Amino acid sequence: MEGEQGVDLLRVQLRKQRALAGMNQDEFGRRTNYSASTVSAVETGTRAVDLPYARRADEILETGGLFESLLRTAQQDGRPAWFMPWLKAERAARQLRCFHPTLVPGLLQTENYARAVLRFDDTRPEQEIEQQVAVRLERQEILHRDRPPQLVAVIDESVLRRRDAIMAEQLAHLLRMAELPHVHIQIIPASAGLHVGLDGPLLLARLPDGTWLGHLENHLGGDAIGTEDKLATMLARWECVRGVALPEDLSIALIKEVESRHGPQ
Template sequence: MRDQLRRQRGLRNMSQEEFGKRANYSGSTVSAVETGTRLLDMPYARRTDDLLDSGGLFESLLRSAQEDGEPTWLKPWPEAERDARQLRFFEPILIPGLFQTENYARAVLRLDDTLSESEVEQQLATRMGRQEILTRERPPQIIGVIDESALRLREAIMGEQLAHLLRMAELPYVHIHVVPLSAGLHIGLSGPLMLAMLADGAWVGYLDHQIDGLPVGVEEHVARLLARWEGVRSAALPEGLSLALIKEIESQHRPQ
């Protein structure tokens, strides 16, 4: 749909700035929508149809997207994640999705008892598919910060999961840090966050919560997320000590 937006605007010889001015949006907002780092919502689609005289094309496309089973709020982040040159994230409770094993991810998804088994498997396939960026020809640099409490779940799946996490840490472009329990209260306990730096150097963010997720593209909000991420990273152990701690916890899951 975003390719269509760019194409139709271009056919009318309108720059992003000109289109934004006519639609009462900033040029940067138009750019963010067209690159997938800002949510394409219904008011934007309708205003585009009016300006481009497209006969309701974009409203229709957006309605179809809303009905295809993938929440519209989720669409921008996977695109940003796939296009990222750098990824930074913090998780206070769970192993980050990019580093989850299939068994761990399935167990997490099954915690939502409103999902049918087929829906769990569908979401599992999507989550595992995201991990393809780890093995592509030019993967992004990834810096992940995980709270120690996420590593210490007393579940049977944790041995396999921690061993997998250590294998991920062997990749030269993956850097994992752990915030130790001894750090006490820190800014990251407010919740998980994800950040992606795109090819043009712009950062976009994403926040998870109980009902859905929220893409973050407003510059001042992204700046706050970057500051919070730096806060949790400063509370974390250096990479070597972090991996030593993960190895120690993983060893506790091995057969005695």
């Protein structure tokens, strides 16, 4: 079972079993110690199903571990359940905006860079890491399809100047990607000093109907952001982040300058 289908099945079963138990979303929320809005968001797919939620639902609905089992099955292909709402948006998006204060955004990572990042968690078995690397590379295929989304990526200069051996390859890849007409890369120079983007990564997708979906990640997972007020904050912060970045031509020149310090490929 593919992860996306598994998550959809999990949501269907959550709704079905709640209804069979004679509970509306308000009552189920009270019993599980979640708000009714959270229950609704989980069941409609705007909020990820995490392990605590699945276990609590199993407990209240007396399903014998059904939801935990479905969640773990959905996660086996390297796509964590909390990431599925964003993955759907990413595939459908007309425009993508991404910024990470300390890393190259996932859609622009090389295989070796992605592998190094995923190894930050040294408790993961190698097989799982390789599976997740494959998933990340598969995501990047949207940039090479017939009608790709526009990608605007902002990267902090400090990210470029990591001295890891894999950076020469990664910088060369950024330059190749920047040659694509729909990929726009801008660099925030060190001279910008402190800026709002240092608070954390930003991911935004403009969907075919013109609406936006955001995504915020942390050490434990991530959440899709679809409410108007929170999206307004994310979009405003994005404008601030992009506002301190260099224009594209100067950004590419900076990447080339940093790449030259790594010597010939």
